[in-house]
Amino acid sequence: MAREKKVWFITGVSRGLGKSLAEAALANDDIVIGTSRSGEAEIIHSTGTLHLLPLDVSLREQVREAVSRAQTLHGRLDVIVNNAGYGLLGAIETTSTAEAYDQLDTNFMGTMFVIQHALPFLRAQGHGHIINLSSIAGLAPVGGYGLYAASKFAVEGLSVSLAHEVRHFGINVTVVEPGAFRTDFLSENSIRHTAKNISAYADSSGETINRLRQYDGKQIGDPDLAARAIIEVVESPEPPLHLVLGSDAFERATKMLTEFSAELSRWQAVSLSTDYQMTAAK
Ligand SMILES: NC(=O)c1ccc[n+]([C@@H]2O[C@H](COP(=O)([O-])OP(=O)(O)OC[C@H]3O[C@@H](n4cnc5c(N)ncnc54)[C@H](OP(=O)(O)O)[C@@H]3O)[C@@H](O)[C@H]2O)c1
Known part of the structure; x- marks a missing residue:
């Protein structure tokens, strides 16, 4: 029996991971409804069906319109990818x-808006898979990008809570934590800097920022392979809640879990010291 085509809704397909994912889904002969702020994207494909819609994910009304237009195109949305x-x-x-x-607004509220407007359709059809792009910074950040990390921790919390809320509707949730991937992400076309600078931070956040600047174009992760991994997860009968991508991210996640586990043990007595004391029954 022929494989049923999936209908994907992917935000931010103009460049980077979103573009790679759109191209990989199209190569699988799927249907992709991709969004970009300009409404345009140079997506290479000889199979599959591509629709492009304009969308700035930070604007709720635009999100509502784009998701609802996307749903009417093929009457369903199988995979929602919050990538922008x-x-x-x-x-x-x-x-x-x-x-x-x-x-x-972009990294967290945009993701939430898409989810809120897509869920009525996914619940009605009784299936769907929501993929949210977080980052290893959403699990194990260092100094130099606290607000980015905060936005991705917010995506993590939303995703895990959402997974509990929608599982019984037949909807899966996967939050993806990539390490460094060779996209525009670190280039001056994408990355932003705080306007203010304080020299006292030169050795902490300043050091991270210099390191990331030098890493642009040399990142270890291949976005086309990330796309392949995401497709594997979407095709899986038991997709994971978390998907860490890249050897760098894997190492950082493992280190964070080991250190967290050791700290839990070290402070266990204090953690357990705050419950009301049970008085023995007379
Ligand atoms: N590459 C990495 O190392 C890495 C690591 C961890 C996580 N991630 C996450 O992966 C996702 C994709 O990043 P990338 O590496 O592919 O970066 P990228 O090459 O810079 O592409 C970013 C995409 O997001 C879009 N975008 C940004 N702000 C938007 C907005 N307000 N509304 C709609 N679209 C918007 C951009 O569209 P325009 O063309 O209109 O600007 C572009 O399509 C992001 O969520 C990022 O945080 C990336």
Whole structure:
């Protein structure tokens, strides 16, 4: 029997991971409804069906319109990928209110808007898979991008909670934590910097920022292989809740879990010291 085509809704297909994923799904002969802020994207494909819609994910009304237009195109949405996002570099103390809101509006609120507008359709059809792009920064951050990490931790919390809420509707949730992938992410076409700089942070966040600048174009992760991994997860009968991508991310996640586990044990007595004392029954 022929494999049933999946209908994908992917945000941010103009470049990077979103573009790779759109091309991989099309190569699988699937249907992709991709969004980009300009409404255009140079997607290479000889199979599959591609639709492009304009969308700035930080604007709720645009999200509502785009998701509903996408659903009417083929009468269903099988896979929703919240991919659009960018990184903000700079110490937390230097981050302005506008810079912080903008980071959260795109990376977190955008993801939430898409989910909120897609869920009525997914619930009605009784199936669906929501893939949210987080980052290894959403599990094990270092200094230099606190607001980016905060936006991705928010995506993590939303995703795990959502998985509990929608499992019984037949909807899967996977939150993806990539390490460094060779996209535009670290290039000046995408990355943003806080306008303010404090020299006292040169050795902490400043060091991270310099390191990331030098890493642009040399990242270990191949976006086409990330796309292949995401497709494998979507095709799986038992997809994971978390998908760490890249050897760098795997190493950082493992280190974080080991250190967290050791800290839990070290402070266990204090953790367990705060419950009301049970008085022995007379
Ligand atoms: N590459 C990495 O190393 C890495 C690591 C961990 C996580 N990630 C995550 O992976 C996702 C994709 O990043 P990437 O590496 O592919 O970066 P990228 O090459 O810079 O592409 C980012 C994409 O997001 C879109 N975008 C940004 N802000 C948007 C907005 N407000 N509304 C709609 N689209 C918007 C961009 O569209 P325009 O062309 O219109 O700007 C572009 O299509 C992001 O969520 C990122 O945080 C990436």
